[in-house]
Amino acid sequence: xxxxxxxxxxxxxxxxxxxxxxxxxxxxxxxxxxxxxxxxxxxxxxxxxxxxxxxxxxxxxxxxxxxxxxxxxxxxxxxxxxxxxxxxxxxxxxxxxxxxxxxxxx
Numbered sequence: 001x002x003x004x005x006x007x008x009x010x011x012x013x014x015x016x017x018x019x020x021x022x023x024x025x026x027x028x029x030x031x032x033x034x035x036x037x038x039x040x041x042x043x044x045x046x047x048x049x050x051x052x053x054x055x056x057x058x059x060x061x062x063x064x065x066x067x068x069x070x071x072x073x074x075x076x077x078x079x080x081x082x083x084x085x086x087x088x089x090x091x092x093x094x095x096x097x098x099x100x101x102x103x104x105x106x
Contacts, residue, residue, distance in 0.1 A: 011096040019092055023085035030078045037071035 042063070072079075 009099070011092055011099050013096070016089065016092045016096055019085060019089040023082055023089055026078060026082040026085060030075050030082060033078075034071045034075050037074060038067055041067045041070050
């Protein structure tokens with residue numbers, strides 16, 4: 001990643017492709033870890049100790065909500081990092097297109 005010293009240009013296809021690869025890799029890693037954490041916490045007995053006993057559907061919703069919340073809480077920094085890389089990718093892509101238009105007009 002970074003710009004090449006020959007061109008002194010940040011907006012190259014290679015840099016844009018690298019930003020996109022980083023963002024996708026972080027998203028895939030986060031999704032895999034979220035799935036693992038979800039299944040790891042699904043059968044946790046501590047969750048059922050906090051359950052009130054209002055019925056089977058309530059129990060399922062309670063456990064599902066708690067498990068998803070715990071998994072998301074632990075992965076939130078990576079989700080934000082992936083969003084940051086996607087924003088950088090979009091900005092670099094727009095910058096590349098603007099540079100191409102500028103080079104054509106000169």
